[in-house]
Amino acid sequence: xxxxxxxxxxxxxxxxxxxxxxxxxxxxxxxxxxxxxxxxxxxxxxxxxxxxxxxxxxxxxxxxxxxxxxxxxxxxxxxxxxxxxxxxxxxxxxxxxxxxxxxxxxxxxxxxxxxxxxxxxxxxxxxxxxxxxxxxxxxxxxxxxxxxxxxxxxxxxxxxxxxxxxxxxxxxxxxxxx
Amino acid sequence: xxxxxxxxxxxxxxxxxxxxxxxxxxxxxxxxxxxxxxxxxxxxxxxxxxxxxxxxxxxxxxxxxxxxxxxxxxxxxxxxxxxxxxxxxxxxxxxxxxxxxxxxxxxxxxxxxxxxxxxxxxxxxxxxxxxxxxxxx
Numbered sequence: 001x002x003x004x005x006x007x008x009x010x011x012x013x014x015x016x017x018x019x020x021x022x023x024x025x026x027x028x029x030x031x032x033x034x035x036x037x038x039x040x041x042x043x044x045x046x047x048x049x050x051x052x053x054x055x056x057x058x059x060x061x062x063x064x065x066x067x068x069x070x071x072x073x074x075x076x077x078x079x080x081x082x083x084x085x086x087x088x089x090x091x092x093x094x095x096x097x098x099x100x101x102x103x104x105x106x107x108x109x110x111x112x113x114x115x116x117x118x119x120x121x122x123x124x125x126x127x128x129x130x131x132x133x134x135x136x137x138x139x140x141x142x143x144x145x146x147x148x149x150x151x152x153x154x155x156x157x158x159x160x161x162x163x164x165x166x167x168x169x170x171x172x173x174x175x176x177x178x
Numbered sequence: 179x180x181x182x183x184x185x186x187x188x189x190x191x192x193x194x195x196x197x198x199x200x201x202x203x204x205x206x207x208x209x210x211x212x213x214x215x216x217x218x219x220x221x222x223x224x225x226x227x228x229x230x231x232x233x234x235x236x237x238x239x240x241x242x243x244x245x246x247x248x249x250x251x252x253x254x255x256x257x258x259x260x261x262x263x264x265x266x267x268x269x270x271x272x273x274x275x276x277x278x279x280x281x282x283x284x285x286x287x288x289x290x291x292x293x294x295x296x297x298x299x300x301x302x303x304x305x306x307x308x309x310x311x312x313x314x315x
Binding site (some may be wrong): 002003007008010011014018035036042102127128129131132133135136137138 | 240
C-alpha cells in the first residue's frame, strides 16, 4: 500500500476513533453512580415528618449499616421503586431512612398510608436543602452507609430488583460483617 | 361588542404568559444577590446539562440557586462555594471546568484534532503532488 493509499484511509480511521470515543461515553453507566461514594456525608438538618418538632441529621444512622432513600411523591420512578423498599423493610434487611425531597407533608403522609411505610425515620426537606450534602442530581437516589458513616453505594434513579439482589444485599451483608 | 370580545381574547392570551414567570425569593442585599447571579452563570444545571442554572426553570436548578443564596447569606465566599460544588459534583458542575490532568483533553482535544487533521491533509496533498509529478515524468 502506497503512502497516498494509506492517507486516504486516515479520515476513516479518525472517524472510527472518534465514534468509538463517543460510543464509550454514550453506553457507560457512570451517570448512574453518584458522587458520594467513598466519602462521609456532610451534616444536614431537616425536620422529621414522623415526629414533628424533632430534627433529623446524619447521627440518625450513626454506627449502623443503613439505607438512605431520597424520594418525592410527585416522582413516578420513586413510586415505581417503592415496592422494592417495602420488601427490604419487611424482610428486615437494612434500616431505611427516608428523605422526602421538595414535597408536601400531606402528600407524603397520604402516599405512605396507601402504599405502606418502609422508613424507620422520615425527614422532610421542603426546600431542597439536602441537595448538596447528598450530592443529589434528582430523585430518587439511594445511598448505603456503613457503620463508619462512609457512603459505600450511591445509586442515581430508581432501584431495580436485579440491582438490589446482586449488589445491594451482598454489600449490606459485607458491611454488617465488617 | 366585537371590541370587547377582542380585548378579552387578547387579555386571556397575554395572561397565560404569567404561568411562565418563575418568581423566586431573592436576597435582600443587592450586592449579595448580584454575587449569587454571577455564580448562577457559572454553575451547570444538573437536570439540563447544556445550560447554566441561571437559565433553567427546572426544580434542580431552582434548588441549586436556593442553596447558593443560602451559602452567600451564611457568609461563604464565591471561591468556597465553587470549591464545595466541585467536591460534591466534580469538575462538570462548572460551565468552564478547571484545567487539570483529567480535563486537559476537554480543553486541548479540539486543537489536537485540528492539528491531526491539518497534518493528514498536508501529507495527503504532498503525496498527491508527488504522484502527479512522477506520473508526468
